[in-house]
Amino acid sequence: MRHIIAVLLENESGALARVVGLFAQRGYNIDSLTVAATEDPTMSRLTLVTRGDDQVIEQITKQLHKLIEVVKLVDLSESAHIERELMMVKVKASGDQREEVKRCADIFRGQIIDVSPTTYTIQVVGTSDKLEAFIEAMSNTQILEVVRTGVSGISRGEKALAL
Amino acid sequence: MSQQNQPEMLSGGAMLVRALHDEGVEYVYGYPGGAVLHIYDALFQQNDVKHVLVRHEQAATHMADAYARASGKAGVVLVTSGPGATNAVTGIATAYMDSIPMVVICGQVMSHLIGDDAFQETDMLGISRPIVKHNMSVRNPADIPAMVKKAFYIAQSGRPGPVVLDIPKDMTMPNQKFPYSYPKDIKLRSYNPNAKGHPGQIKKALQTLLAAKRPVLYSGGGVILGRASEELTELAKRLNLPVTNTLMGLGAYPASDKQFIGMLGMHGSYEANQAMHHADVIFAVGARFDDRVTNATKKFCPNATIIHIDIDPASISKTINAHVPIVGLVKPVLQEMLSQLDKQDSKSQAQLDQTALNQWWTQIQQWREVHGGRYEQRSDLLKPQAVIEAVHRHTKGEAYVTSDVGQHQMFAAQYYKFDKPNRWINSGGLGTMGFGLPAAMGVKLHYPDAEVVCVTGEGSIQMNIQELSTCKQYGLGVKIINLNNGYLGMVKQWQDMNYDSRYSSSYMDSLPDFVKLAEAYGHIGIRVTTPEELEPALERAFALKDRLVFLDIHIDPKEHVYPMQVPGGAMNDMFLSKTERT
Numbered sequence: 001m002r003h004i005i006a007v008l009l010e011n012e013s014g015a016l017a018r019v020v021g022l023f024a025q026r027g028y029n030i031d032s033l034t035v036a037a038t039e040d041p042t043m044s045r046l047t048l049v050t051r052g053d054d055q056v057i058e059q060i061t062k063q064l065h066k067l068i069e070v071v072k073l074v075d076l077s078e079s080a081h082i083e084r085e086l087m088m089v090k091v092k093a094s095g096d097q098r099e100e101v102k103r104c105a106d107i108f109r110g111q112i113i114d115v116s117p118t119t120y121t122i123q124v125v126g127t128s129d130k131l132e133a134f135i136e137a138m139s140n141t142q143i144l145e146v147v148r149t150g151v152s153g154i155s156r157g158e159k160a161l162a163l
Numbered sequence: 164m165s166q167q168n169q170p171e172m173l174s175g176g177a178m179l180v181r182a183l184h185d186e187g188v189e190y191v192y193g194y195p196g197g198a199v200l201h202i203y204d205a206l207f208q209q210n211d212v213k214h215v216l217v218r219h220e221q222a223a224t225h226m227a228d229a230y231a232r233a234s235g236k237a238g239v240v241l242v243t244s245g246p247g248a249t250n251a252v253t254g255i256a257t258a259y260m261d262s263i264p265m266v267v268i269c270g271q272v273m274s275h276l277i278g279d280d281a282f283q284e285t286d287m288l289g290i291s292r293p294i295v296k297h298n299m300s301v302r303n304p305a306d307i308p309a310m311v312k313k314a315f316y317i318a319q320s321g322r323p324g325p326v327v328l329d330i331p332k333d334m335t336m337p338n339q340k341f342p343y344s345y346p347k348d349i350k351l352r353s354y355n356p357n358a359k360g361h362p363g364q365i366k367k368a369l370q371t372l373l374a375a376k377r378p379v380l381y382s383g384g385g386v387i388l389g390r391a392s393e394e395l396t397e398l399a400k401r402l403n404l405p406v407t408n409t410l411m412g413l414g415a416y417p418a419s420d421k422q423f424i425g426m427l428g429m430h431g432s433y434e435a436n437q438a439m440h441h442a443d444v445i446f447a448v449g450a451r452f453d454d455r456v457t458n459a460t461k462k463f464c465p466n467a468t469i470i471h472i473d474i475d476p477a478s479i480s481k482t483i484n485a486h487v488p489i490v491g492l493v494k495p496v497l498q499e500m501l502s503q504l505d506k507q508d509s510k511s512q513a514q515l516d517q518t519a520l521n522q523w524w525t526q527i528q529q530w531r532e533v534h535g536g537r538y539e540q541r542s543d544l545l546k547p548q549a550v551i552e553a554v555h556r557h558t559k560g561e562a563y564v565t566s567d568v569g570q571h572q573m574f575a576a577q578y579y580k581f582d583k584p585n586r587w588i589n590s591g592g593l594g595t596m597g598f599g600l601p602a603a604m605g606v607k608l609h610y611p612d613a614e615v616v617c618v619t620g621e622g623s624i625q626m627n628i629q630e631l632s633t634c635k636q637y638g639l640g641v642k643i644i645n646l647n648n649g650y651l652g653m654v655k656q657w658q659d660m661n662y663d664s665r666y667s668s669s670y671m672d673s674l675p676d677f678v679k680l681a682e683a684y685g686h687i688g689i690r691v692t693t694p695e696e697l698e699p700a701l702e703r704a705f706a707l708k709d710r711l712v713f714l715d716i717h718i719d720p721k722e723h724v725y726p727m728q729v730p731g732g733a734m735n736d737m738f739l740s741k742t743e744r745t
């Protein structure tokens with residue numbers, strides 16, 4: 001099962017290495033990992049997408065908790081949540097293709113954020129599934145480059161991962 | 164502000180040493196080098212914190228580790244950057260695997276050189292990350308007292324473990340002084356181990372135990388580390404539980420008591436492994452269901468309800484699912500169980516299923532008679548088991564026994580019947596050859612009046628033999644029992660059992676004359692080659708109170724350790740001798 005784990009981490013050097021090292025040492029999967037500062041400069045927030053059966057996920061959350069610099073964490077997949085990922089795709093687009101690419105981007109609520117005579121760069125935001133569907137939809141187009149931020153997640157409603 | 168209230172101004176190096184003193188540290192074990200010279204100079208200028216100069220940094224870590232195992236307080240190591248730090252790695256990993264509190268101070272190159280491949284630079288934070296509870300680097304000398312406090316707090320609280328403190332040389336400059344004060348307390352928002360255990364879970368555990376028909380109490384190193392052997396013993400007695408200890412947990416329950424059924428696991432007793440396999444309730448206390456205990460997890464104890472107390476939630480349901488998990492320090496949890504038992508005492512006694520328990524004990528008694536720790540008796544050859552039994556007699560079972568890794572370790576665990584906790588000191592998790600001698604030294608230094616015995620093998624002892632020199636310098640009168648079988652015996656045993664006795668590199672040619680070697684280092688060596696020589700040799704060795712005596716005891720080179728679990732089997736699939744299998 002795919003799980004999205006959000007972690008509040010002390011903003012100290014080496015803290016991120018500890019998290020990544022843990023996954024490598026214990027052979028856990030990382031599908032994606034994002035990290036950035038929060039409104040509180042002493043903490044950063046990390047979103048991890050991982051896979052495993054219940055036992056593995058339980059171990060992952062417990063082992064993460066054990067790291068001294070992990071302040072708090074939540075498995076977002078356990079309750080209602082929102083996940084978003086941002087992707088930029090650069091495609092070959094000339095002649096007739098340009099219209100088609102644009103239509104496709106519109107369907108996915110993508111934005112063309114850079115244009116050259118032969119290329120379009122499209123930004124798409126959504127769940128990982130949606131981004132994959134977009135790539136799928138572009139299969140007739142020559143994709144030059146794909147870059148994804150990895151998933152960020154947040155709980156729905158009043159629930160918050162905060163101190 | 165008056166003169167007196169003004170904090171003292173100290174250099175980083177001096178603050179470090181003062182902080183250690185304020186933390187109650189008496190000894191630091193280490194080895195000097197470029198990056199720690201300022202610290203060594205600060206040590207030189209005071210007398211509160213004493214430094215023990217080892218001959219190899221690995222030995223410093225094992226000394227600190229063994230001190231911690233015996234005393235419960237973190238041991239402290241001081242090494243230089245680069246090779247000094249990397250030499251300490253095995254000892255850090257050893258402590259980590261057995262959850263031993265330790266603070267390792269590593270020198271580092273000057274801050275501005277970090278990352279430049281400077282002379283004696285290694286990324287010790289990176290190297291040690293997977294084998295420490297935590298590690299930190301000093302960025303500002305003024306932070307040193309608080310960081311020392313934090314290091315000790317983390318090392319000693321919750322599930323203990325080693326903490327590495329990396330200190331760049333420029334953090335300890337003698338001419339840069341800072342106001343010194345040592346924090347009384349520390350609180351970390353990201354770390355506060357839950358000590359007490361959930362009362363509801365504790366109640367459920369007690370009910371499960373009271374209803375058990377075939378219970379086993381399985382306790383591990385957590386009870387030793389958590390100083391809870393008194394509570395454990397009381398609870399076991401009140402509930403009439405059979406008790407088995409892990410290799411790390413020996414001594415938590417008195418081995419001479421009739422409720423003790425021996426060690427469990429790979430080289431556990433027949434009765435302990437059988438009882439575990441057939442149990443309906445397993446009460447695991449400060450133990451972690453490691454693979455040397457469970458054998459194949461799929462076949463593990465098929466009928467048991469499992470109660471598991473551990474301070475580390477990650478240890479619970481990691482390999483074996485716990486039905487009644489309790490996260491907490493073993494001591495307060497056991498105390499809570501005892502007090503709940505007190506409250507409902509008259510009722511609860513009635514609740515114990517005495518008939519079932521009696522049947523269970525009858526069954527266990529029958530299992531006891533099957534193997535019962537028997538071994539071949541020979542008049543022409545010294546048997547290692549007999550040597551350990553003799554050492555037990557000569558030390559009245561009161562000695563601190565350290566060991567290395569191999570057959571001798573298992574014989575010591577099986578045949579030295581530990582009645583007290585913190586007396587059996589061995590590398591269980593990592594299985595580090597070379598641990599035994601420095602460990603004995605660490606204990607002897609702190610308990611000079613206690614008998615400290617190192618049970619070792621001719622292979623293991625050579626991994627830190629240089630420490631005989633340290634023993635001379637500090638007058639450490641440990642007794643070394645070298646069970647010399649001329650082989651890397653445990654390797655040979657596996658080769659006998661699984662590789663048609665093809666002894667690939669398990670035989671050591673050209674062993675040194677250990678007696679002369681001991682003498683060369685200024686100690687006493689005694690060789691024992693026949694059974695008749697054993698008693699007088701032990702007599703003489705233990706009479707030499709303050710001297711290190713190296714007993715080189717030539718034992719049966721063919722002996723194997725039994726029982727031994729059959730790999731891939733259940734708890735109770737065992738070889739009982741070279742010819743018998745369950």
Ligand SMILES: Cc1ncc(C[n+]2csc(CCOP(=O)(O)OP(=O)(O)O)c2C)c(N)n1
Nearest residue numbers: 569570571596620621622623650651652653
């Ligand atoms: C540092 C290290 N290297 C290798 C091993 C693997 N090993 C385990 S037991 C053993 C043999 C130990 O021989 P010895 O000390 O003579 O003890 P014996 O088994 O003969 O009693 C070896 C090589 C180990 N545990 N530690």
Ligand SMILES: [Mg+2]
Nearest residue numbers: 620621650652
């Ligand atoms: Mg040997």
